[in-house]
Amino acid sequence: MVIAQFLLYLQHEKRYSPHTLKSYQTDLLQFSDFLNQSFELSLLEAGHAQVRSYMVALMEAEVSERTIGRKLSTLRSFYKYQLREGLISTSPMTLLRAPKIPQRLPVFIEDQKLDVLLDSGEFFSETFPSIRDKVVIETLFGTGMRLAELLSLTAESIDFYGSTIRVMGKRNKERIIPISKLLADQLKAYLDIKTLQNFHNKMGPLFVTDKGAAAYPKLIYRIVTSYLTFISTQDKKSPHVLRHSYATSLLNRGADLNAIKELLGHASLAATQVYTHNSIERLKSIYKQAHPKA
CATH class of the missing domain: 1.10.150 (DNA polymerase; domain 1)
Structure with missing residues (x-):
């Protein structure tokens, strides 16, 4: 009870x-x-x-x-x-400390590798499943949204005029994410072919299966994993890796940490600061390769 x-x-x-x-x-x-x-x-x-x-x-x-x-x-x-609630007088947790957790850096895919996957024309065809797969990956990498947020999208979530996507995040907290013109065009093209397949429902889920049913987590995992295998040998290839890639790319290009926090929908800056470690490691790597005294 x-x-x-x-x-x-x-x-x-x-x-x-x-x-x-x-x-x-x-x-x-x-x-x-x-x-x-x-x-x-x-x-x-x-x-x-x-x-x-x-x-x-x-x-x-x-x-x-x-x-x-x-x-x-x-x-x-x-x-x-x-x-x-007054059901206990003291908490048994008062004197306890959690074990120290070793810091784990976010796993991400480098921009150049994602460019090869998304822009080379080698990996995607003109069939509905393939177009959908590409737009799924483009949306995850182009917005940094979570898997659950992706699955909750509808056509109504997209503002093509303002080039934004409205996302319902954790604890029903809504946020607006800007998107590129390229991603907006790809989403339009996807909706067009979805309509031709008789899969389009304005209020229904944006992403659907090959038969028009609502996409589900395992399908998105399968899509992301199968395509990232072409460009990466790292073990982790989940949708969240594309979220990490989005945040790392923004930080490496000089985006403000507070802005990244808002874009990701983090409740506190501490959750966003973990990405700075990736950037520091990248700078160390550049230093070791380029400095004569390294």
């Missing part, structure tokens, strides 16, 4: 996405099972010692520091809410 009430709070007041809510639910149920089996305690009866034991159990199970950090963050939010 306490988990259900907390999830309703996250859904309606915090406006968390279904994916995030599922994550919170999984973390809380897992901790609840641990408390029940190891100590015969409920979530509201847990203390500092029980949470510490849970951390140790996760470490012994070789769960990554990042995952442990996320689970502790879930518990911290949960007990903060219970404290506010």
Whole structure:
């Protein structure tokens, strides 16, 4: 019951996405099972010692520091809410520190490689699936939007006159992203061929399957992965890699960090600052190659 009430709070007041809510639910149920089996305690009866034991159990199970950090963050939010509601007098999370997470630089594809893929004319044909695939990749790289944001687009989301796309981001926060004339033209051409296929519905999803049904996450993953394989040998080839590529390209060309934050829809500048590390590494590489004393 306490988990259900907390999830309703996250859904309606915090406006968390279904994916995030599922994550919170999984973390809380897992901790609840641990408390029940190891100590015969409920979530509201847990203390500092029980949470510490849970951390140790996760470490012994070789769960990554990042995952442990996320689970502790879930518990911290949960007990903060219970404290506010007066259901507990002290939080068991007060004295706990999450394990230090090694910093992981965002993986991105270099501009030159994406130019080869998108501009050479070697990889895409004039069929509907191929045109759609290209526009999917162009849109992800040309706007930096998230996968969920891409899937929620409709034709109404695009302002061809103003060259912008309206995106509904995390927590139902809307933002406007400028697009290039090239991308606007490609989206127009895609909508034209979509209409010829009798797949066009003004209020329906912008991107559809080969048979006209709404595109789904695995399809977009498959599209991105298959085409990035032609130009990159790196292991990670997800739609999020194109988001990282967009941000890194902007930063390398002198874009203001605050502007990139707004374009990406980040809640805080700290999330955007990780991209500066890629630029610093790039400058180090240039220095090592070009400076006589390097």
